[in-house]
Amino acid sequence: MSIPFKEELFETTALKNETYINEFILLGFGNHQMLKIFLFLVFLLIYIGTMTGNLLIILLIALDQHLQTPIYFFLGSLSCLESCCSSNILPQMLSSFLTGNNMISFKGCFVQHYLFGSFVSVECYLLSAMSYDRYLAICKPLHYVTMMNGRTCFKLIAFSWVNGFMATAVTQFIMSQSALCDNKIDHFFCDTFPIIDLFCGDTHAFKLFLYTLSSIFTFPPSILTLTSYAFIILTIVRMPSSRGKQKAFSTCSSHLLVVTIFYGTLMSIYAMPNTIKVSGLHKMLSVIYTILTPMLNPVIYTLRNKEVKNAFQRFISVFFLRI
Numbered sequence: 098m099s100i101p102f103k104e105e106l107f108e109t110t111a112l113k114n115e116t117y118i119n120e121f122i123l124l125g126f127g128n129h130q131m132l133k134i135f136l137f138l139v140f141l142l143i144y145i146g147t148m149t150g151n152l153l154i155i156l157l158i159a160l161d162q163h164l165q166t167p168i169y170f171f172l173g174s175l176s177c178l179e180s181c182c183s184s185n186i187l188p189q190m191l192s193s194f195l196t197g198n199n200m201i202s203f204k205g206c207f208v209q210h211y212l213f214g215s216f217v218s219v220e221c222y223l224l225s226a227m228s229y230d231r232y233l234a235i236c237k238p239l240h241y242v243t244m245m246n247g248r249t250c251f252k253l254i255a256f257s258w259v260n261g262f263m264a265t266a267v268t269q270f271i272m273s274q275s276a277l278c279d280n281k282i283d284h285f286f287c288d289t290f291p292i293i294d295l296f297c298g299d300t301h302a303f304k305l306f307l308y309t310l311s312s313i314f315t316f317p318p319s320i321l322t323l324t325s326y327a328f329i330i331l332t333i334v335r336m337p338s339s340r341g342k343q344k345a346f347s348t349c350s351s352h353l354l355v356v357t358i359f360y361g362t363l364m365s366i367y368a369m370p371n372t373i374k375v376s377g378l379h380k381m382l383s384v385i386y387t388i389l390t391p392m393l394n395p396v397i398y399t400l401r402n403k404e405v406k407n408a409f410q411r412f413i414s415v416f417f418l419r420i
Contacts (some may be wrong), residue, residue, distance in 0.1 A: 111147060123199045125190070125285040126380070137194035142404070143392055145189040148397030151176035154405070161408040166233070167250040169276065171227045172398060174254045178223065179391035182216045185209055186286045206287040211269045213387070214289065217316060219261030221398050224356050225318035225325075226253040231324035231349040236332045264314040268307060275303075286387070287378060351398050362386040387400055 102235070126136060158164045158173040193199050201209070230250075233241045268289075278295040282289040289307070293300050329349060337343045366382045399405050 119203045120200050120280065121203055121287070122281045123193065123280060123285060123287075124283045125193065125199060131277075133194045138195070140187060140388065141191055143388055144183060144191065147179055147183045147187075147388075147392040150399070151180045153409070154395050154398065156181075157405065157408045157412055161411065162208065162403060164408050167245045167247070168227065169255060169404075170247075170250050170254065171223060171230060174257070175220070175227070176395060178216055178219055179394055181214070182220075182387065183391045185212045185216065189403050190285055202289065206282075206292070207269065207273050210272070210287040210289065210292060211265055213286070214265035214268065215262040217261075218264040219257050220313050220359065222257035222261055222318050223254070224352075224359060225288065225321045226257055227352050228322040228325040228356065229253075230333075231352060232329055234348060235329050235345050238328070251291050266312075268310060271303075284383070286383075319360070326353065328354075351402060355394055356395055358390055362390065400413065 104303050122209045126132060147238040154176040189205075189209070191202065215279070230245055233245050237244065270294060273291075277295045279295045282288075282291045282295065290304070293304060293307075328348075329345075333342050333345050336345060362382060362385050366379065366386060399409070
């Protein structure tokens with residue numbers, strides 16, 4: 098009789114936890130006051146830089162006719178995505194540093210988690226579309242205008258956003274219905290695996306399901322990206338002149354660097370075996386991926402792109418003339 102009683106008590110406790118947990122505690126980076134002040138100032142500057150850089154790129158693409166081509170439409174969509182991704186995480190984090198309140202509501206946490214997962218999926222598809230654009234520009238330059246016109250570009254961007262948000266809907270629904278045995282999230286935002294660690298019982302099956310579902314949605318665009326760059330590299334190697342090779346590589350070097358950073362940090366965070374995951378290391382890598390990368394992308398595209406720099410100079414000239 099004692100064993101059924103314990104099982105019944107455990108089920109009742111799990112049900113109570115599931116019923117009464119209506120907010121989470123984000124443990125973040127600790128409770129040291131001086132550290133909080135320092136991190137607040139650092140992340141505030143990063144957020145200002147991220148929003149300024151990405152919004153400036155969107156503005157330049159919208160106003161400058163020289164930048165109204167498919168690759169810059171993709172870049173504008175990517176900048177919009179990076180702005181949304183930063184705004185999904187940083188304002189809440191900055192508020193917790195300033196007020197000391199690390200609480201986030203149940204609904205707020207899962208909204209943040211859903212948006213974060215959707216933005217990751219959208220970026221995966223957008224980078225794939227951009228790599229396909231570079232493939233056409235370098236490997237099939239004579240057919241580029243007909244194959245990558247404004248309508249095709251719009252369809253690829255719309256598909257990336259719609260499919261990205263649909264990809265996380267199933268996982269989001271299952272996670273929001275699962276029983277929780279704790280409300281302390283050992284992270285600075287509502288990430289997937291720190292939330293799963295709060296689930297009652299064995300989570301191995303669900304993690305396996307999550308990896309499988311993520312692979313179904315992200316594997317095709319990842320393969321397209323790798324395939325596109327395999328053909329791009331092969332085409333560049335076969336070019337007879339070194340000047341032609343340099344010019345061809347310069348048209349895709351910025352995007353290649355962004356792709357490397359994206360997949361490098363993504364794999365280091367989510368492909369790392371559970372046996373060697375360290376909380377501090379996981380948080381540090383998450384900072385690189387969720388906070389620093391959105392700030393670096395506009396810097397990479399600006400510093401390594403003459404057309405964007407020329408557009409910025411024209412914008413500054415016109416702005417001061419009007420003043």
